[in-house]
Amino acid sequence: MNSVNKYVLQALDNYPYYLEGTLESLSYALSYDESNTMALCLMGRVYSEQLFDYEQAKKYFQEALAYNVQALEVYPYFIQTLIDMGEYEAAKNTIKFAVTLPGMPLAEIWIKKALLFEKLRKFKKALKISKMAKMDNLDSNLSSTIKSIEDRIKSKLEMNKTNNKRNK
Incomplete structure (x- = not known):
């Protein structure tokens, strides 16, 4: 070496x-x-x-x-x-x-793209991309990361829906 x-x-x-x-x-x-x-x-x-x-x-x-x-x-x-x-x-x-x-390693790149959409508050697109990350993932440790990202995005999507109902 x-x-x-x-x-x-x-x-x-x-x-x-x-x-x-x-x-x-x-x-x-x-x-x-x-x-x-x-x-x-x-x-x-x-x-x-x-x-x-x-x-x-x-x-x-x-x-x-x-x-x-x-x-x-x-x-x-x-x-x-x-x-x-x-x-x-x-x-x-x-x-x-x-x-x-x-x-x-595409799963890692899809995760970054999902995070980008999350940051831009495009939560539905972020969830769609996280599914691509799941499909390309071959790493058990990354699976839990993807799941926690999806859970967080779903939570934000719910908050968004609640706020939209209140504002009407």
Whole structure:
């Protein structure tokens, strides 16, 4: 195993419980290979998920994709960051492209699309897309995530109906 992979694996092993170790390993990995998409992706995740610095996270994700547009590991996190930033059109376009890539874990991308529709308060569309996520899902852990997303969206749909009745 080369040094880059060693440090990337250490960073992945440390994340998210030991951020100092994660950042140290990522720094080493990127000093050996600044174009390592896995290291760039994880650095983007640190900035997005831990530091809430979405602009910096976006730069890391874009840099990873500039080196390799087929870096499948980047897309779910990049799309989530775009949604968090309110860049809905960019998220939609990224989803549209991501689903065309061979080997893309489609269930994860459909989940992101459902979250995008949820954020836009298009709850019926979000539920329809969550069903697509169920159909393409092969991961038991992801099944519970999809179910909780559907439950939350159904709850919001009910609240929406109740509010609409009151406003009439």
